[in-house]
Amino acid sequence: MATDQTDRPAGDGPVLVTGATGYIGGLLVPELLRRGRTVRVLSRSADRIAELDWGDAVEVAEGDASDADDVAAALEGVDVAYYLLHSMAGGDDFEERDRELARTFATAAAQQGVRRLVYLGGLHPDGELSPHLASRVEVGKILLDSGVPTAVLQAGVVLGDGSASFDMLRYLTERLPVVVAPRWLRNRIQPIAADDVVHYLAEAADLPADLNRTFDVGGPDVLTYAEMMERFAALTDLGPRYIATVPVLTPELASLWVGLVTPVDSGVARPLVGSLIHDAVRSEEDLDDLVPPPPGGAAGFDEAVRRATRDMHLSLSAQGARLGAGAIGAAVSLGSAATAPARGVLRRLRS
Ligand SMILES: NC(=O)c1ccc[n+]([C@@H]2O[C@H](COP(=O)([O-])OP(=O)(O)OC[C@H]3O[C@@H](n4cnc5c(N)ncnc54)[C@H](OP(=O)(O)O)[C@@H]3O)[C@@H](O)[C@H]2O)c1
Structure with a gap:
């Protein structure tokens, strides 16, 4: 009743x-x-x-x-x-x-x-x-x-060890020094540190009683997925990443990437990759007027990655390196079959 x-x-x-x-x-x-x-x-x-x-x-x-x-x-x-x-x-x-x-x-x-x-x-x-x-x-x-009354907080990539979206970023960057990727790698993303999204969720318990709406949450930085890979590689001393963009994202290419390169459950990772075709940036910042900011302010991308990787074993294992090499070949060849790589541009992201 x-x-x-x-x-x-x-x-x-x-x-x-x-x-x-x-x-x-x-x-x-x-x-x-x-x-x-x-x-x-x-x-x-x-x-x-x-x-x-x-x-x-x-x-x-x-x-x-x-x-x-x-x-x-x-x-x-x-x-x-x-x-x-x-x-x-x-x-x-x-x-x-x-x-x-x-x-x-x-x-x-x-x-x-x-x-x-x-x-x-x-x-x-x-x-x-x-x-x-x-x-x-x-x-x-x-x-x-x-x-x-419901508060729907909306976040993009959550940067923290164990977050599915962060683990995908980590493994794609670690294991693919050369990437043939669809154009969504150039879409804009506003990631947020795990500590900060948890702060906003905890604060949301005490929002005004009748408030029933969505709130966008995000960190201070807006980056493309390619830039996130580049900066993740720089912050963790992985060396330069080379990225070729091709015009079409096929589900097959996305599945291949995810299945071969990341240990993230493919049932979770495949839909997440499919969502990278969209920009994921805040369209409003109303929550900032209702709750205090995280202690010390919202973390930027670099700080969030430093926190997330502090206790993480990041050196690419021999097994990982072999897997990475296999994945590169597979991704390139599937990219050739499924898309039009001749129209892509291979670009060195970082020297
Ligand atoms: N992680 C991110 O990067 C991120 C980014 C933006 C938004 N979000 C959102 O945050 C929310 C939580 O995501 P997450 O990453 O924390 O997910 P997660 O790690 O995959 O956890 C999912 C949870 O759901 C539970 N669950 C699923 N079906 C259940 C059922 N029938 N009965 C009871 N428990 C069930 C699972 O329990 P079991 O352990 O029993 O399976 C698990 O505890 C989602 O709405 C997601 O969209 C996450």
Whole structure:
């Protein structure tokens, strides 16, 4: 039965974090605990939560987000709920699965009298979108239409060790000193440091009560993917990158790249690559007027990469180098077959 949202005083219930075994959720939970929040997580595996550093400090609602009863139980008495789920790792048809997950969550959140939903989607331009970005936008709309005030934060590439979009950047740069790439490598992207996106998500719990809208978030730098690869290589002493752009992105080329070059789950990486055909820059900065900036200010690209790679083993292993060489040959030859490389321009990005 629906609970009147005015039944409970604001701020007394736990905060629910979904996706706590994932990258963003796994960083958000300790930040919320640090801020003194009582945190509950919805996870398919209580055992996996118990293994995490903060596992003992949270309530665990074991359950599947596709199960309405599990979601209702997890949301009982909750004040603020974070929606940090996607089901791309489950393969094709992720759009339908994510639509259903969001509908189930939106319905249960309204019924349980949740005061605020916070969701992290993707930065995107207007117009037709890739399947991944269109699905992220659709999920945001479902939550915004739930009747529960919702803050949809929209981020581009999140720079942090373990973030799928960062890991793709890292492995593509490490393993491909020569790249035959489609023109999307020249599109504009406004990446954000993982710490900073977590800061904005944590702050969003306390936004004005009736606010129901999207907010773009991003760091101070706008770069192309090629520039990100160039700067990542410079910051990690990988040596110069050579990039040839060709006019057409085929799904086959994208799949080949991702499958051969990155260890990122291909179910996740392929849709992410498909989304790089779009610019991903902020179109507004309204959140900056409502919440304080991250301590020390939002990190630029170089600082974010330094933080992300501080404890990372970056030297290209012998196996990685062999894989890289194979991938280069394959990417070049597939690029030749699938596109018109004669019209591409091979350009040395850095001397
Ligand atoms: N990472 C980025 O670069 C980035 C950039 C922009 C926006 N975002 C957005 O941030 C959000 C979180 O992304 P992420 O990168 O943190 O994802 P992630 O690391 O892949 O984590 C996904 C989470 O969803 C959980 N999940 C999926 N299906 C579930 C189900 N049926 N029941 C319960 N849990 C389920 C997974 O749990 P299991 O561990 O049980 O599988 C996992 O905890 C997404 O909306 C994404 O679009 C991410």
